[in-house]
Amino acid sequence: MxxxxxxxxxxxxxxxxxxxxxxxxxxxxxxxxxxxxxxxxxxxxxxxxxxxxxxxxxxxxxxxxxxxxxxxxxxxxxxxxxxxxxxxxxxxxxxxxxxxxxxxxxxxxxxVRAGALAESRHGAAAGYRNTMFVPIGTGIAAGMVVDGRLLDGDGLAGELGHVSVGHEELCACGAKGCLEAVASAAAILRRYRSRSGAELGGTQEVVSLAAAGDTVAGAVWTEAIDALAAALAMASSLVAPEVVVIGGGLSLAGATLLEPLQSRLDSRLTFQRSPRLLTAALGxxxxxxxxxxxxxxxxxxxxxxx
Amino acid sequence: MxxxxxxxxxxxxxxxxxxxxxxxxxxxxxxxxxxxxxxxxxxxxxxxxxxxxxxxxxxxxxxxxxxxxxxxxxxxxxxxxxxxxxxxxxxxxxxxxxxxxxxxxxxxxxxVRAGALAESRHGAAAGYRNTMFVPIGTGIAAGMVVDGRLLDGDGLAGELGHVSVGHEELCACGAKGCLEAVASAAAILRRYRSRSGAELGGTQEVVSLAAAGDTVAGAVWTEAIDALAAALAMASSLVAPEVVVIGGGLSLAGATLLEPLQSRLDSRLTFQRSPRLLTAALGxxxxxxxxxxxxxxxxxxxxxxx
CATH class of the missing domain: 3.30.420.40 (ATPase, nucleotide binding domain)
Structure with missing residues (x-):
């Protein structure tokens, strides 16, 4: 055009x-x-x-x-x-x-679906036909490209933040167990605050504290990664992405997030295709x-x- | 043609x-x-x-x-x-x-993807653009039609039987927690046998025993339905089907399966579209x-x- x-x-x-x-x-x-x-x-x-x-x-x-x-x-x-x-x-x-x-x-x-389209055409997932874009910020959602086509589902597809990963915490949506309630950037800060009493400015501080041996920060961060691995394993079984592009504020953690997440995701999948995790290119x-x-x-x- | x-x-x-x-x-x-x-x-x-x-x-x-x-x-x-x-x-x-x-x-x-196409063109899901066909027999899989198109994912999409629903039993695939390991027809019979010592001829006998008050049969059946509700809730969040067509041997249970499954699925979903559950029409x-x-x-x- x-x-x-x-x-x-x-x-x-x-x-x-x-x-x-x-x-x-x-x-x-x-x-x-x-x-x-x-x-x-x-x-x-x-x-x-x-x-x-x-x-x-x-x-x-x-x-x-x-x-x-x-x-x-x-x-x-x-x-x-x-x-x-x-x-x-x-x-x-x-x-x-x-x-x-x-x-x-x-x-x-x-x-999010627009972001998925952009990352799959011009960003980190360019060249792949089966991709998922997962921005992690205040919330978590997924934009999915399967067989080269963006999934819409009457505008309802991609609510990855609200799949249950099996915990008892209440989500803002009213359900228990949602990924978003433990693994969004907002949830990570909220959970650190509720366990330590300390207010942090961003998830990068949680990552730094965890690296420095703070056990509360370490537990909150590990639980977030485990929950993300569980949700991505489900999505991999169902729609089989070749690559998953992680975006949003949490993706600024880079390898500190992607390396343990990749390893836990790989270990959850047996015969299924394990997607390669990449950070978003378009910010x-x-x-x-x-x-x-x-x-x-x-x-x-x-x-x-x- | x-x-x-x-x-x-x-x-x-x-x-x-x-x-x-x-x-x-x-x-x-x-x-x-x-x-x-x-x-x-x-x-x-x-x-x-x-x-x-x-x-x-x-x-x-x-x-x-x-x-x-x-x-x-x-x-x-x-x-x-x-x-x-x-x-x-x-x-x-x-x-x-x-x-x-x-x-x-x-x-x-x-x-299974071929079956999904048949059920969505000529069977129970005719007239819908977003459907899922889930045959439950020896194993469990899903054929998904999203936006009127059958999902392929390089031939890998639809492994619903191998999403984790959070239990500790080992699946034939090598992972723990798979839907298939507690909710396939084969798993229901195996789990009844391992708890009661009795070998049954088919899942209909488990259903009949449960209805007659057999607590082992009741527990095995309820656990299968809960696991199916968990997996369908996850799939609903991700690909938002309007209808889910249940097929395979287990679908012969009809309303005995579909009514409690529909109610548990509905109660797991908050803002997401809850699909209408139907039994397969094409057998x-x-x-x-x-x-x-x-x-x-x-x-x-x-x-x-x-």
């Missing part, structure tokens, strides 16, 4: 936008807080305002479409943001609202780049271009 | 074949034991002999292709039967051997019908017909 696209990735705390050319290069970028207030309506207005800002920039003159990606449950066919725990909305017709505001066709997608640009890819691919389908 | 197809489903104990017309109706059928001896070579010869038998029948005169489905790990792109625990083979170029024997193009596929014909669908769809791709 010819022409540039406007791309916006709506995160829990930041909006990251850009105008992207045909090769995915940013002609101009935007970054700002997601919301001034905590009401869903204010968040929607903040998103529409960011899109309008990008649309008005001279670099957007050749833009022919817009890709918008959000967290939570997304009905990409109907163009509706169905639910987000972080942003508080329910069933917002975001595609239509955005299209009306900026006068361009808009594709609405899911942030926090994955969602925005993926939003651009979604817009481009939807437009290509519309005009019959491959 | 015009023309009839030869279809053969290779089970652990029986070969089930047919010549199918364009609507999937059987013009003639074949059923015989899979093997006279236990060597992989004898099994392969038995398969080729059954295909040659079908090919020679007058009803096969219009046959233009053949679909052959086998258990285990299947490389459908390369046409190789990579591995089967039951049949003992390793890396057999079955597609080429079969094509040479019968002089027709052959598609090699996986029995032991699913694999053979699916083999026919695979042959037809591969030929249609080759000749450019939709």
């Amino acid at each position: 010819r022409g540039d696209v406007i791309a916006l990735d709506v995160g829990g705390t930041r909006l990251k936008g850009a105008v992207l050319d045909e090769r995915g290069h940013a002609l101009t970028t935007l970054e700002r807080p997601t919301r001034a207030t905590r009401t869903p309506a204010a968040v929607v207005e903040s998103i529409l305002g960011a899109l309008a800002d990008l649309r008005r920039r001279p670099q957007a003159e050749q833009a022919v479409a817009c890709g918008l990606v959000v967290p939570g449950i997304v009905d990409s066919v109907g163009g509706r943001a169905v639910w987000s725990e972080n942003l508080g909305w329910r069933d917002v017709p975001l595609r239509e609202l955005a299209a009306r505001r900026i006068g361009l066709p808009v594709v609405l997608g899911h942030d 926090d640009r994955a969602g925005c780049l993926g939003a651009g890819l979604l817009a481009r691919s939807a437009m290509a389908e519309t005009v019959g271009v491959r | 015009r023309g009839d197809v030869i279809a053969l489903d290779v089970g652990g104990t029986r070969l089930k074949g047919a010549v199918l017309d364009e609507r999937g109706h059987a013009l003639t059928t074949l059923e015989r034991p899979t093997r006279a001896t236990r060597t992989p070579a004898a099994v392969v010869e038995s398969i080729l002999g059954a295909l040659a038998d079908l090919r020679r029948r007058p009803q096969a005169e219009q046959a233009v292709a053949c679909g052959l489905v086998v258990p285990g790990i299947v490389d459908s792109v390369g046409g190789r039967a990579v591995w089967s625990e039951n049949l003992g083979w390793r890396d057999v170029p079955l597609r080429e051997l079969a094509a040479r024997r019968i002089g027709l193009p052959v598609v090699l596929g996986h029995d 032991d014909r699913a694999g053979c019908l699916g083999a026919g669908l695979l042959a037809r769809s591969a030929m249609a791709e080759t000749v450019g017909v939709r």
